[in-house]
Each structure stands twice: as structure tokens, then as C-alpha cells.
Amino acid sequence: MDTFRRRHPLVPLTLLLSVLLLVMFAQTPTLTVSAFLGAVLFLCVTKTKLSVKTVLCYLVLWVLVAVTNPLFSTGGATPIVFVNGRPYTKEALLYGIHLGAMLIAVLLWFRCDRLLVPEENRFYLFGGIAPKLALLITTVLRFVPLLRRRAGEMRAAQTAVGVYDDPDWIHRTKSSMTTMSALTTWSLEHAIDAGAAMKARGYGLPGRTTYRTCRFRTMDGVCITVILPLTAVTVVALATGRLDISYYPNIITAPADTLSRCGVTAYAVLCLLPFLTSVKEAIRWSFYRSKM
Numbered sequence: 001m002d003t004f005r006r007r008h009p010l011v012p013l014t015l016l017l018s019v020l021l022l023v024m025f026a027q028t029p030t031l032t033v034s035a036f037l038g039a040v041l042f043l044c045v046t047k048t049k050l051s052v053k054t055v056l057c058y059l060v061l062w063v064l065v066a067v068t069n070p071l072f073s074t075g076g077a078t079p080i081v082f083v084n085g086r087p088y089t090k091e092a093l094l095y096g097i098h099l100g101a102m103l104i105a106v107l108l109w110f111r112c113d114r115l116l117v118p119e120e121n122r123f124y125l126f127g128g129i130a131p132k133l134a135l136l137i138t139t140v141l142r143f144v145p146l147l148r149r150r151a152g153e154m155r156a157a158q159t160a161v162g163v164y165d166d167p168d169w170i171h172r173t174k175s176s177m178t179t180m181s182a183l184t185t186w187s188l189e190h191a192i193d194a195g196a197a198m199k200a201r202g203y204g205l206p207g208r209t210t211y212r213t214c215r216f217r218t219m220d221g222v223c224i225t226v227i228l229p230l231t232a233v234t235v236v237a238l239a240t241g242r243l244d245i246s247y248y249p250n251i252i253t254a255p256a257d258t259l260s261r262c263g264v265t266a267y268a269v270l271c272l273l274p275f276l277t278s279v280k281e282a283i284r285w286s287f288y289r290s291k292m
Contacts, residue, residue, distance in 0.1 A: 008220040009121035011227070016113055018231040019271055023105055028243045030264050031234075032102045038271025039108035045278045046115055058107070062100035069096025075248035095247040116274060121214070135198060139191060147187060154179050227273070230266040237263025 023035040043050065069092050070076070076089025158179060237243050242260035246252040254260065 007223055008214050008216045009117060009125045010216070011220050011223045012116035012121075013125065014224060014227050015270070015273060016109065016116060018227060020106060020109055022231070022234055022238070022267060023102060023109075026238055026243065027098070027102070028238070028245055029098050029101075031243070031267050032098060032105055034264070034268040034271045035109065036101060036105040038268075038275060039105060039112050041272065041275040042112050042115075042278065043108065045275055045282065048111065048115065058104050062097075062104055065100035065103060066093060066096040069093070069099060073248075077249040091247045091249065091251055094251065112274065135195065139194060143187060143191075147183065150186065151179070151183050154183060227270065230270040233266040234263045234270070237266075 019035055019038070023031050070080075070088045071083065071086075073092045073095070074087050074089060076087070076091030076093075078090040079087035080090055080093070081088045158175065237259050240259065242254055242257060243263055244254045
């Protein structure tokens with residue numbers, strides 16, 4: 001079992017917020033690479049399988065963002081080609097590559113979120129403070145895999161009765177729209193039923209307790225004291241401009257110094273914490289099994 005799943009919910013939540021907020025607002029390639037590698041390594045060590053379709057969607061999204069960004073932004077000083085009289089610049093292309101990589105890194109960390117913070121932990125954290133928000137977040141995150149599975153079932157059922165047998169693309173498009181309409185209706189009804197069921201159970205009433213009680217232990221405090229200083233060092237490096245990079249009109253990077261190296265290293269360690277703890281748990285488990 002991953003160490004962060006056994007910690008107080010505040011620990012993985014603090015880690016996730018630190019990683020996501022820094023990579024989204026920093027716009028620094030080195031931090032983006034660290035976030036991407038940290039998420040990939042953690043998903044690999046936890047044996048979380050990514051389907052070929054999912055990987056292809058990520059790659060298509062990356063290429064799409066990289067290629068289309070210069071079509072909307074022409075602020076670069078080095079034109080590669082001209083499209084309808086507008087310059088397609090090298091700087092805008094590089095910024096699009098970085099923007100696509102950052103988007104994929106964020107999506108991968110949202111996959112890690114389901115492994116680090118189970119649904120019951122979200123209810124524990126936000127159920128007493130903001131019960132409606134906790135129910136909304138949990139329902140939305142649950143609907144992502146649920147809708148995919150339900151859409152596959154609907155499409156398989158309609159294929160079995162010959163809905164998609166017509167080769168005409170207009171007919172197939174109308175059939176897909178019908179499936180999407182049915183899926184949307186089902187999802188809205190399911191959300192209403194879930195809300196009504198939670199209300200009938202007394203969810204959100206004053207004084208209602210959760211079925212799971214999480215105690216903040218000494219090890220939780222140790223984890224927080226590791227995460228917060230790493231985040232603070234990265235924030236200081238960003239606030240002082242040591243990790244700044246400008247794409248327009250020319251690519252200008254801040255000169256490397258001790259603080260910039262410390263900021264990059266601190267963020268890299270922050271992103272690798274779930275992976276390192278999982279590896280430690282795997283090694284410990286292997287050692288215990290060897291003694292049996």
C-alpha cells in the first residue's frame with residue numbers, strides 16, 4: 001500500500017496542491033519536466049495501466065496545442081513560415097510545446113490524485129466544512145470513469161441491434177448524437193439520485209460525523225514539514241525571478257545560480273515524493289516476504 005494513502009488526508013492534499021499550483025502558474029520548462037516525470041514514475045510503480053487510446057489522446061493533445069499556438073500568437077521574433085500573411089514563429093511553437101507538456105503533466109497528476117486521495121478522504125476533509133462542495137467534487141471525479149464505461153455499454157448495445165451498420169457518415173453521426181443525448185440524460189438523473197440519496201442519509205446536517213476518523217499522527221507532521229519547506233524554496237525561487245523564462249519576442253532565461261538550482265531541485269524532490277515512498281514500501285514488502 002502506498003504510504004500517502006495511509007497518511008492523514010491533509011498530507012496528500014497539500015502535496016497535490018503544491019505540485020499542481022506551481023506547475024500551472026510557474027510556466028517554467030524545468031518544473032514541467034519534473035511534474036511530468038514524477039507523475040509517470042508514480043503511475044508506473046503503482047502499476048496503473050494507461051491504455052493505448054489514452055496515450056494517443058495525450059500525444060494528439062500535445063501536438064495539437066503545440067501546432068496551433070503559433071496560429072493564434074504571433075509575438076515571436078523568428079518566423080518559420082507565413083500562414084495567410086501571419087508569421088508562424090519559433091518562439092510561439094516552443095511555447096506551445098511547453099504549454100502542451102504542462103497540460104499533460106496536470107492531467108497525469110489528476111490520475112495520481114485518485115490514488116493518493118481516496119473518495120472517503122475527500123468527504124472527511126470537506127464534508128464538515130463544505131459538504132456540498134465535497135459531494136460535487138467527488139461526484140464529478142467519479143463520473144469520469146463511470147461515463148466512459150456507460151458510453152461503451154450503450155455503444156455496444158446499439159451496435160448489437162445494428163444502429164451503426166449504415167455506412168453513411170451522416171447516419172452514424174446522428175446515431176452517435178443519440179447515444180450522447182441518452183448518456184447526458186442518464187448522467188443528470190444519476191447525479192440527482194445520488195444527491196437525493198445522500199440527503200436521505202442526513203449528509204450535510206450539523207453534527208453528522210463520518211464513518212472514517214483520521215488522526216493526525218507524528219508521521220503526518222513529518223511529511224508536512226518536508227512538503228512545506230520544499231514548496232517554500234520553489235516559491236522563493238519563482239518570486240525572485242530565478243526561474244523566469246520569457247518566450248516573446250525572444251527566448252530569455254534567467255541566469256542559473258544557487259537559488260535557481262535549489263528551487264528546481266526542491267520541486268523535483270516534491271514531485272518524486274509519491275514515487276520514492278512507493279518504492280520504499282515495495283522494497284520493505286519484498287524484504288518481509290523474503291523472511292517468511
